[in-house]
Amino acid sequence: MKPNIVPGRTLLPLILTLALIGMAFIEPNFVLADSGQDGERILTTGAVILNRYARVTAVSGNTITVTDITLLDDTADDHYTNDTLSSGDLLLIYEAQGASFTSITDDATYGAFVYGQAGVYEFAVVESVNGNDITVSSTNTPPYSCSGITGTYDTLEGNVQVVRVPQYTNLTIQSGATVTALPWDGETGGIIALHVQNNLTVDGTIDA
Template sequence: MTKPALLKALVAGVVLAGTAVLATPDLLFLGSGGVHYTARGPDTVINDYAQVTKPVAAGTSRIPLLSTRGFSGGDLVLVVQMQGMGSTLEGNDPVLIELSGGPVGVWELARVERVRSGTEEALELAAPLAHAYAEGVTQVIRVPEYEDVVIPRGTGLVAQEWDGSTGGVLAFVARGKVTNDGVIDASGKGFRGGLFAPVGLGVTGCTGLEGFSAGSGFWLGEGVDPLRYGDLDLGWGLPANGGGGGVCRQSGGGGG
């Protein structure tokens, strides 16, 4: 599986094609189909999402989750690591972010054999995973399997907004025809931008790449480094592929 170098990460919606993927000994291709789906509204979320709560080793068939709500035995799921890359803050010039060979962006499809609840909620898979995944920055997404998909004009399929743990990805498979007269969209649903703060805070950190106290800058935009986003991650430096905070001359910044 390849993960190209990224100048700016984009968490995008995907319609999964019939490529060879792992976690089952046979090829999942276009799924089991059988359901003819027609979108009914403009902002329809068709996926269910759950955060992975413990490290998952390659070769295991069990994935601990924060919640198994929305998942059932027989479901097709997408396992994907969203973040997990460290970074140092850079100045004005964008830096090439190389993800090849690293954990960020690793994904595979798997078939759920059974759902476990109780003290530790988990999915048990029909076959072992091919890759390892980190806790907290990996999510499992239920992928609907359709026969035909119709998206009429005025309707659309969208990703659930990324909240720092889950979301940002739209995925389904279809064995037959996909007719899209509406929208299939994940734009603006990925990594979060820096939050707005009023200028009356007396900010003085115009030259600081980073700051950790109120008044030392504004929020950085989120990226593949999960440790550089929040109310004490400030400044105008670029954290990996996240945008620098919008302070002083960079007052239009803060893009995720």
């Protein structure tokens, strides 16, 4: 069965990502990290940002360096079991920019265009955190589907970010609630990413 996001419908296990351009990727039965470790969440009213975002300054092997690790904390809103980023947490790594013209012409195409690393993304499971350095797991032991960092990222020109992804058993978005993203500021934001182990019920709005 292929799930659809419509009001009043319940979705089976999935991971949902809405990116800067408003695209949604739904992968049922896609198992990642410690599924359901953040428990059940019911959103009743208002606009809620469930994700946390930080700019990446370097990627070396399976270690990611961010500008400020505290940007990934959740000390006030209680959206995560762990207030600070911890082992077993789930991350989305995403490069927003990096495309360029190789030549420019005065016609409808504007010239030759290459995407570079723009749009590259992957999920990773946190193994340890040391200051602003995040080391992700390099193993792929069931039920995990992440095995280290496999992509190549341009942290100088590409505006790479990590997004902390909540892992719920069930998530209900009631009619008065909206799940939204931190607005894109040229470096971070603009993405909604959720991992739901069992049922995602959307009577409200998901708006990136």
